[in-house]
Each structure stands twice: as structure tokens, then as C-alpha cells.
Amino acid sequence: xxxxxxxxxxxxxxxxxxxxxxxxxxxxxxxxxxxxxxxxxxxxxxxxxxxxxxxxxxxxxxxxxxxxxxxxx
Amino acid sequence: xxxxxxxxxxxxxxxxxxxxxxxxxxxxxxxxxxxxxxxxxxxxxxxxxxxxxxxxxxxxxxxxxxxxxxxxxxxxxxxxxxxxxxxxxxxxxxxxxxxxxxxxxxxxxxxxxxxxxxxxxxxxxxxxxxxxxxxxxxxxxxxxxxxxxxxxxxxxxxxxxxxxxxxxxxxx
Numbered sequence: 328x329x330x331x332x333x334x335x336x337x338x339x340x341x342x343x344x345x346x347x348x349x350x351x352x353x354x355x356x357x358x359x360x361x362x363x364x365x366x367x368x369x370x371x372x373x374x375x376x377x378x379x380x381x382x383x384x385x386x387x388x389x390x391x392x393x394x395x396x397x398x399x400x
Numbered sequence: 401x402x403x404x405x406x407x408x409x410x411x412x413x414x415x416x417x418x419x420x421x422x423x424x425x426x427x428x429x430x431x432x433x434x435x436x437x438x439x440x441x442x443x444x445x446x447x448x449x450x451x452x453x454x455x456x457x458x459x460x461x462x463x464x465x466x467x468x469x470x471x472x473x474x475x476x477x478x479x480x481x482x483x484x485x486x487x488x489x490x491x492x493x494x495x496x497x498x499x500x501x502x503x504x505x506x507x508x509x510x511x512x513x514x515x516x517x518x519x520x521x522x523x524x525x526x527x528x529x530x531x532x533x534x535x536x537x538x539x540x541x542x543x544x545x546x547x548x549x550x551x552x553x554x555x556x557x558x559x560x561x562x563x564x565x566x567x568x569x570x571x572x
Contacts, residue, residue, distance in 0.1 A: 328553045328554055328556075328557040329553070329557075349553075349554075350468050350469075350472055350550070351464065351465045351468045351469075351554060352464065352468075389461055389464070390461065390557050390561060391561065391564070392557055392560040392561045392564055393557065
């Protein structure tokens with residue numbers, strides 16, 4: 328189980344959409360940035376608007392060993 | 401690490417590896433369902449017995465994820481008309497699970513958490529080994545093989561999660 332890609336570079340103002348392609352629920356969670364997708368079942372999507380430049384490290388709250396980072400340039 | 405808890409696990413690991421050479425597809429289906437159900441049951445026990453929030457969250461995740469796998473396995477077996485067939489590996493798994501539950505029920509608090517998580521580490525490693533060495537190479541039906549391949553990353557993530565949890569418990 329992992330976020331693909333684990334590191335994503337975007338420009339400020341971009342919208343990022345995560346899609347759960349796994350058969351178990353996952354989340355996109357970054358408490359420091361107030362990001363919480365809730366539990367996403369298979370096929371469900373979560374979109375986030377990256378406004379501020381910087382790094383957003385996030386995890387799957389349900390599987391905390393799953394980690395990803397969005398770099399907003 | 402307490403040697404008392406390790407013994408049944410250590411005895412159990414070779415049982416799965418040696419129980420049979422090459423299981424048939426109906427036997428593989430039974431092994432998959434049994435292996436998942438065992439971890440669901442252990443998760444339910446841990447969820448009700450543990451007072452540790454991280455252990456409870458992990459236990460809930462085992463219940464959720466392994467239930468999802470069994471839902472898929474059940475649907476595939478139905479679609480393929482495969483009737484899961486009991487076998488020595490499933491029996492060895494159940495025996496190991498019963499021993500684990502009996503051991504856990506004697507424990508409370510931190511020793512319970514440590515024993516549960518330690519068993520989860522060993523169990524998921526054992527299941528990963530069985531997937532790689534027995535289940536994937538033996539599965540004849542392509543869809544059954546694909547299901548097992550699809551499930552493998554979840555087991556690997558659970559193993560990593562359990563190891564992470566174990567390291568945290570050791571520090572407390």
C-alpha cells in the first residue's frame with residue numbers, strides 16, 4: 328500500500344486529486360495543514376487546493392506507515 | 401521480548417511452511433479465508449481488551465482490511481464456483497490462532513498489548529512468506545492468483561505498521 332507518486336510537485340493554485348484504487352479504505356491526512364479527507368472507500372476521490380508554497384507531509388490515518396509529500400512551488 | 405509468548409509462535413511457523421507442498425485452488429481459497437478470519441478475530445479481542453489507543457486503532461484496521469479481503473475472496477470463489485476446501489495448512493493456522501487467543505486471554509494491560517502486537521508481526525511475516533512461497537506459485541486460476549497478488553501490499557503494510565507499533569510499545 329502506498330501513495331503513488333509518494334512525492335508530488337505542484338504549483339501554488341493547483342488542485343490535487345487523490346483516488347483510492349485499493350480495495351480497503353484510506354485517507355489523506357495532514358493535521359498540521361488541516362487536511363483530512365475522511366475515510367475514502369475504493370474508487371472515492373479527495374481534492375485539495377494547494378494555495379500556499381511549501382511542503383505538505385501527509386499520511387493515511389488508517390495506515391500511518393503510508394506517507395506522502397506534496398511540494399507546492 | 402518474553403520467551404513465554406514466543407514459544408507457540410515459533411512452533412507454529414514451521415507448521416504452516418511444512419503442512420503441504422502445493423495446495424489446490426479450493427484449498428488456497430480456504431487458506432485465504434481462514435488466515436483473514438484469524439486476524440479479524442484477534443483484532444476483535446485486542447479492540448475489546450486493550451486500553452492503548454494505538455493498539456485499538458491497529459486492531460480496528462486489521463478487522464476492516466481483512467474483512468475487505470474476505471469479502472473479495474468470497475465474491476471471487478462464488479464467481480468461479482470454487483468451494484473452499486479445508487486442509488492441513490488451514491488446520492495449522494487455526495491451531496496457532498487458538499493458542500494465540502488462549503495466551504492473550506491470560507494477559508492484561510501492557511503485557512497483552514506487547515503479546516498481541518508481537519504476534520501480529522510474526523503472523524503477517526508468516527502470511528507474507530506463505531503468499532510468496534506457496535499461495536502465488538500454487539494458484540492455478542489467474543483471477544485467484546491476481547487476488548492474492550492484490551492483497552500482498554496490504555499484508556506488507558500491516559507488517560510494517562505492527563513493527564512500528566512494537567517499537568513504540570518497547571519505549572514505554
